[in-house]
Amino acid sequence: MSDEKREIVIPSQLLGDVNSKKAGRGTFIENGKIYSEILGILNKNQEYINVIPLKGIYDPARNDLVIGVVIEAMSSSWLVDINAAYPALLHVNEVPWDVDFGETEKYLNTGDTVMAKISQVDQEKKIQVTLNDRNLYKIKGGQIINVEPSKVPRIIGKKGSMIALLKKYTKCRLFVGQNGRIWIDGTDEGVIKVKDTIKMIEEEALSYGLTNKIEDLLKKDAKDVH
Amino acid sequence: MKSDVKLFENGKRMDGRKPDELRKIKIEAGVLHRAEGSCYLEWGGNKVLVAVYGPREAVPRHTQNPLRAIVNARYNMAAFSVDDRKRPGPDRRSREISKVISEALENAILVEKYPRASIDVNIEVLDAEAGTRCAGLTAAAVALIDAGIPMKDIPVACAAGKIEDQVVLDLGKEEDNYGAADLPVAISPRTGEVLLLQMDGHLTMEEFDKALDMAIKGCHTVSELQKKAIMEKYESSNKGGE
Amino acid sequence: MPITPTIKKEHLIKLAGNGKRADERKFDEYRKIEIETDVVLKAEGSAKVKIGNTQVIAGIKMDVGEPYPDTPEEGVMTTAAELIPMASPDFEAGPPREAAIELARVVDRGIRESKIIEVEKLCIEPNEKVWIIFIDIHIIDYDGNLFDAASLAALAALMTTKVPAERFELGENYLLPLKEPPISCTSAKYNGVVVMDPSLDEEEIAEARLTVATDTNGDIRAMQKGLNGSFNVDEIKKVIKVSIDNGKKIREQLYKSVGK
DSSP states (O other): OOOOOOOEEOTTOEEEETTTSEEOTTEEEETTEEEEOSSEEEEEOSSEEEEEESSOOBOOOTTOEEEEEEEEEOSSEEEEEOSBSSOEEEEGGGSSSOOOTTOGGGTOOTTOEEEEEEEEEOTTOOEEEEOOSTTOOBOOSSEEEEOOGGGHHHHHOGGGHHHHHHHHHHOOEEEEOTTSEEEEESOHHHHHHHHHHHHHHHHTTTOTTHHHHHHHHHHHHHHHHO | OOOSOOOEETTEETTSOOTTOOOOEEEEEOOOSSSSEEEEEEETTEEEEEEEEEEEEOSSGGGOBTTBOEEEEEEEEOTTSSSSOOOSSOOHHHHHHHHHHHHHHHHHBOGGGSTTEEEEEEEEEEEOOSOHHHHHHHHHHHHHHHTTOOBSSOOEEEEEEEETTEEEESOOHHHHHHOSEEEEEEEETTTTEEEEEOOEEOOOHHHHHHHHHHHHHHHHHHHHHHHHHHHHHHHTTOOOOO | OOOOOHHHHHHHHHHHHTTOOTTSOOTTOOOOEEEEEOOOSSSSEEEEEEETTEEEEEEEEEEEEOOOTTOTTSOEEEEEEEEOGGGOTTOOSSSOOHHHHHHHHHHHHHHHHTTOBOGGGGEEETTTEEEEEEEEEEEEEOSSOHHHHHHHHHHHHHHTOEEOGGGGTSSSOEEOOBOOOOEEEEEEEETTEEEESOOHHHHHHOSEEEEEEEOTTSOEEEEEEESSSOOOHHHHHHHHHHHHHHHHHHHHHHHHHTTO
16 A cells, blocks of 8 residues: 555656656657656656656557447448547458448448457558457447546556456446447446446546455445345 | 826736736636536636647648648637627637637647647637736646647746836736737746747837746746646546555 | 447437436436526626536626617617537537527527516617617537527526616616526437437437427427427427426526525
């Protein structure tokens, strides 16, 4: 039980200099000094000074698993909203179906939801996604909730520990997209429990011992259910 | 602009302030639900609300810059924010203010991280009392941070002016109407560089030096308030230990 | 144009089939309503209303001017609404489009037809000078049901408005004389289910919308049906009844917040 508070830093805050550490993510260098470029949590290790963002839209990275919503079906591709600054392109070559030219609407249409993987982000931030991987598909049923993308790591937990807890005690099917969209499917009570727990994680994301606290709460309720 | 309004009485200004004293300022970050970032700010009788959306793909497409994000600050005064109701919609003054604010904010935002995108800043003046552009820009900077936009500094603005041959900080309403000069200034507080500078009236070089110096000092004071507002919003969710 | 994910629509419809709403409200239940007055000092009257996460600010400005030729002894009232870009990522800057115009006109009708403003009392000099009331509505956060939030904000602002007689050398400032306020209640229909005070999600899938303004007697003062779906007559009658019931509750809260 540490008394150590996580330190919140803001843009332009001086964090160190290049002689003692390397500038990691969320920082910029000016005249040999390292500054924070965002509102976030300071994270210093042996080598690097990093700032983990507290807010901000989703920043797509290659291999991220995301939940996307189809905006438009075009002749040989689909435009997909992935809750980022830019929409992503899904090409007919990147889906497990044999799609003829102009037949895209038969497979995916506006409003359809997919679990996809970011396959490419280029210099101009043009983003491509793929469904060509196991566990990627068009989503049916269930519901989607939105969280701050910066809170996703907390909701997944170290090595997936938090998400495993949620699945275990609520018996819900769960998929957490890196882009802040979470798909939930299960019984009415299970889903409510998941939503409430996620809300708590969002609000107390910075506290220590959160995983244990959540586990205790979920255990307690699970006993009452049966 | 002659009148028999006395702006100074026994060394004190109409509202009792000293020459280098700021009006009361209150700043609150994260006050809106839909916007990515937001800020509500009160400065004297000014009330300003700012919302930030983005970065998001800029539309229409022809406005996109393939190398960086464009910053669109839109300054608008609500119809009920002034003595004589203002017709809704941007007038030429609002559009000019929007432009100088956009340019000041752009300087501080790391726009190269978001090619082809736009960052939209909506500044609404709900209650106006001299110095709305400084209040608007100051609040906009806080809203940008609240939105998680990467920046290399936090722009802040403050005005100085001249009333009855005296250089003073942060003109109030009558001072703005009957004073001899108005100098709104925005700076990048970390580097001290000037990002916005406008002046109208009549100042000697010496008076200008004094006014600029005063305005910049005022900016630094307000800068501390911006930072405090952000920390207040986010520290409350930072419960350390158990 | 926002795209509503099909899953979301299906989920809301499934819930509705079981008599439920996504935020666990009953079909005729409102979200939390908060009313704050005197939020803008430059205005003659002002109010900020929150319904759930929807936030609206209304400001009242008054001026002296000429009456309309066909009503030479009556004051003038005009209502404008702005769906400013701050309120939603889907609102664009620019002149008011139909949604803003419809909103302003519906709010205006509810207020005008209820005769809450006694326009004969706003006459200064017949044919020459009357008081002009400008109602300006600023939507600042959009999370569903702008009609009711805007209407309530306009009413709360009116009920705390001080006529600026001093500025025009017409005597001392005084509280704007008003009669009883009408309350506007909006319902939305999706997949055969009708709910009151639609949230943003519910509005996005709504096929039809009905706003009903009722007075203290339970009589109807204004109505507006919107969107391209339809209501059957039974649904309309039910909506009116629920609007009268909710109207009473909301009116009480309004009175409390303006200090009556």
